[in-house]
Amino acid sequence: MPDWPSTDAIKGYARLRRVEFLLYRAGDEGISLTEIAKDCGVNRSTIFRDIRKLEEDGVPLQVDKGRYSLDRTRYLPAIRFNLHEAMALFLASRLLTRYADSHHPHVAHAIDKLAAVMPKDLLQRHMVRAAELVRARRGLPDLTRVLEQLTEAWANRRRVRLWQKDSDKGPSRPRLFEPHFLEPSGVGFSLYVIGYDVHKQAWRTFHLGRLDRVEILPEQFEPRTDFDLYTFLKRAWGINWGSGQDVIEVRLRFPPGRITARVKASEWHMSQHIEDLPDGGCVLAVKIGDYIEMKPFIRQWGKDVEVLAPETLRREIAEEMRAAARLYD
Incomplete structure (x- = not known):
């Protein structure tokens, strides 16, 4: 018979994963030991030991004035997938690489991680090859950097200042922008950011390849509820939904x-x-x-x-x- 862990150990592991999830969900605002303890139904000292255990496991924790959080740019909580769910992610990443005209290093790394846990047979060999094909595409480090910055800002609800590349009309002016969505498009093999232009007081879509640089700002924004993104995307053949009024x-x-x-x-x-x-x-x-x-x-x-x-x-x-x-x- 296998040597199963005790019931208490199982509960401890489940609680550890719950603490990890609560820390991640807290975002930049963080969460106190008391709040975590109340959610998990234990005392603060137990949660403090769980926090130390997560640190020992390499989880990048941050603490500010007694409130704990995770560095989202360096870590995501553990997620379990079955074979078919992992295959769905692989197919999605393959679709992205087919519609992208450059090397996205994070896509290649993600496929590598999927391949590592797949059965060591035909599936794994094809996934490894797919990652190699991604790496063989032309590298666009400036585009990768813009994508990383917008991803971090979107995940943490942070405003950004962005600059488009200069045109014949002269140098571009910075825009104060709230990123609400990142969307790939098969039309032109492109990535776009959709969000709210604070100064224009209007929703805008920007092609990532036409952005010169992005600066993440300290102030956060609240997601705007006066705009249903998916309603407008339903009216687009790719990414352009027109005026938003006419069909x-x-x-x-x-x-x-x-x-x-x-x-x-x-x-x-x-x-x-x-x-x-x-x-x-x-x-x-x-x-x-x-x-x-x-x-x-x-x-x-x-x-x-x-x-x-x-x-x-x-x-x-x-x-x-x-x-x-x-x-x-």
């Missing part, structure tokens, strides 16, 4: 056969509706705030798609197709 219905007609079969095999947008046509073709209809990001999707079908609406998009695609054809005359 455009884009209607595309596809011919019968394998093209229609391919169109019907995927969900291209959350708002999509597919109409079957008498000839076996179909019409794909989506409702979005702006169609500019949808143009590459339309162009990739070549002669196998016709824009039915809106009329402005139909004219723009027609002119682009004629201009492209002239290159081959």
